[in-house]
Amino acid sequence: MRYFITGGAGYIGSNLTDRLLADGHKVVVYDNLSTGFERFLLGAKSLPGFEFVPGDLLDTDKLAKAMNGCDFVFHLAANADVRFGTEHPGRDLEQNTIATFNVLEAMRKNAVKKIAFSSTGSIYGEPDVFPTPETAPFPVQTSLYGASKLACEGLISAYCEGFGFQAWIFRFVSILGERYTHGHVFDFYKKLLSNPDELFILGDGHQKKSYLYVQDCIDAMLLAIDKAGERVNILNLGSDEYIEVKPKLSYAGGERGWIGDSPFILLDCTKVRSLGWAPRVGIRDAVTRTLDWLSKERWVLDKR
């Protein structure tokens, strides 16, 4: 198989790239390096069957050309800057919604009909049901990020119906592990390094978060693509565990860390578990592995 991975120089994308190459597949990574790092692809670059195309998803010609000859698309590239959505409201529309449309059109041009997509548990807004199943009541969006991912899911589903595509849409919780370069744990680590005596937390510290280890996430995606055979497969991807963001020191206050932050995301992952998957690494271990990696790769702290 020849896989096309948007955002393949990013955190999850580069780990997925390594896995697919190790499994003997060919991989084309398409990434504009806005948040990805070419050094995450150093291992991949030493292997045959790998190709890196630096490019933007808004460059539709380059995108379509790069996808030529591929069999399957992992569309992982996104503006993942959930928190500052209201400072630049057009960014989620452009880099998520329009970019996804461009990926789908490039697939049509190249007769590629299978796509896996990284959506988000944020799409449930502020649900009434925990853990939240895929069939939760029709949610109301609370962030521009969630709204854009909702738009992407809708587009992908409509392409499945209208153009005979098949899709695997994964609604992620936060993912931890090697090459993790942004998010709560990253921010906390960076703040504590610069001032070990104080940690300033957005919100009231009681926000609960569920994390999944990156290799467990990849296991689940690959298994689901193999086992789930509907036209549109929508799967929550998380852990049954959660932890409270509750350091000891000072708080900005408020139930939410920022406008549009979900105070709690805990997904009902019965559906993906029914395919035979279970996470192998718990949250505590996932945090430890992440911190170990960050402490070895200090360069990444200066890049963000």
Next chain:
Amino acid sequence: MRYFITGGAGYIGSNLTDRLLADGHKVVVYDNLSTGFERFLLGAKSLPGFEFVPGDLLDTDKLAKAMNGCDFVFHLAANADVRFGTEHPGRDLEQNTIATFNVLEAMRKNAVKKIAFSSTGSIYGEPDVFPTPETAPFPVQTSLYGASKLACEGLISAYCEGFGFQAWIFRFVSILGERYTHGHVFDFYKKLLSNPDELFILGDGHQKKSYLYVQDCIDAMLLAIDKAGERVNILNLGSDEYIEVKPKLSYAGGERGWIGDSPFILLDCTKVRSLGWAPRVGIRDAVTRTLDWLSKERWVLDKR
């Protein structure tokens, strides 16, 4: 109040314009006349307090300028060509999703914080529950039109959360009445006029449709805006009745009229009825009024 109505030269928009002017309000209509007709505004133009700005929602400067001084936005403009979505997949993205984003940004620039939006029952895809409530299980989109309306709803909701907007999102069934210029009834009428001996029907004729009379639709919107005071108010807007599309003659076959067509849309309208609204005109009367109007306004048949 000074209302800004996108798509105000269209079917529902022009009826709403007349109503608001009759109620003593000021109205600015913004419409690119791609599917609207300036002659629908002839009555409005004879009244003080009315302004027509011919313009496109993709022209962001003109849009923002035209909205200056308005208090409330009815965003009704849309690509409503549900059926041919797969022939030009970018159109729904551009004219619905991006256009809605532009409306929201124009509102931010003008400090207008209230918006009513015409969404669609198609957003429920192919639901399992009939009549379908607003809190139906998280739907899977089956048309590019539905997907784009979903994206619009998400954007509007996120602006409510992020920028303190208040929204009334109406999920319509098909609307019938004076100035109706496209849809099943229009197509059937036109076909029967040209050949009264045969009517070729897409699908198997058993598609069920629920229709609402346009003045009932306007009553419901105005009442809901007055009575429903949540930050994001999402309301189905339809009739409890439905009819089968079942003429006698020849059928294209298949359960659906076209890819992405919903075989059945019947909305649970308990929520909007709880505000004190009920339709006053039944489906049969609504069809009759529509046909009466079409028979008097033959010019419109040549324009489509």
